[in-house]
Amino acid sequence: MENVGIVIMDLDNCIWEHLNEEPELTAKALGIKEVVEFSDEFFDFFNSFLIRFQNEKVTMGQTLNLIEEKMPILYFYGYTPSQFLLTSNRMKFLCNELNKDALELIKYLSNKGIKNIVKTDWWRYVQEDMLHTYGILDYIEELHCCDNAYLKSNPLSKEGIIKPGKEEQYVIIGDSLTSDVAFAQHAGIKSIWFNKDGKNENNTPFKPTYEVPSLLDVMKII
Numbered sequence: 001m002e003n004v005g006i007v008i009m010d011l012d013n014c015i016w017e018h019l020n021e022e023p024e025l026t027a028k029a030l031g032i033k034e035v036v037e038f039s040d041e042f043f044d045f046f047n048s049f050l051i052r053f054q055n056e057k058v059t060m061g062q063t064l065n066l067i068e069e070k071m072p073i074l075y076f077y078g079y080t081p082s083q084f085l086l087t088s089n090r091m092k093f094l095c096n097e098l099n100k101d102a103l104e105l106i107k108y109l110s111n112k113g114i115k116n117i118v119k120t121d122w123w124r125y126v127q128e129d130m131l132h133t134y135g136i137l138d139y140i141e142e143l144h145c146c147d148n149a150y151l152k153s154n155p156l157s158k159e160g161i162i163k164p165g166k167e168e169q170y171v172i173i174g175d176s177l178t179s180d181v182a183f184a185q186h187a188g189i190k191s192i193w194f195n196k197d198g199k200n201e202n203n204t205p206f207k208p209t210y211e212v213p214s215l216l217d218v219m220k221i222i
Helices: 022-030 035-052 060-070 072-076 081-091 100-111 124-133 177-187 215-220
Strands: 006-009 016-018 096-098 115-119 142-144 170-174 190-194 210-212
Touching: 006 100, 022 035, 022 081, 035 060, 035 072, 060 072, 060 081, 072 081, 096 100, 100 115, 100 215, 124 142, 170 177, 177 190, 210 215
Parallel strands: 006 115, 006 170, 115 142, 170 190, 190 210
Antiparallel strands: 016 096
């Protein structure tokens, strides 16, 4: 990919990895004893978030309404949606582990003069703090988050990120076919599917330009 000068990277399960214990640790932080029920509602909210905002920009107000709808257990314990969201975002520092390969890759791209951009489907204030904590923010030239913006699955999400007529200069790296690779397909740019250890099959209509089992393999492509 000789023409590539800009790399867009995903965050969740790419630059850092979610721990399976995230719902349980969040429930514990809130003092909620019904961990199984909380975990079910926790995942229901996050899955519904991706569906709810498929066709419109993400707003905090609608996100809080969705939490209230999908997580009635919070009301039982006297928590507001805002309190849950603040706790959940705070817990992300304990519930994620940095992918050291990602940091090595970002430094490699930066040393080559390639521009590093992040496009994430979550809120800027927490993602920016995590990037800073992990020592990555200094290597990122643009950070595009979900605040009043479209999710990557929406064709309009390319606006303000991809310069028209310059599509050959971009490639996106991410673990999600329906989000990251879909973004590439809508935007007309190349994509690298990070299929960790080659464990997942592609049963979607979205076809990545490349597939790698390790982020270090990206160095052989770019």
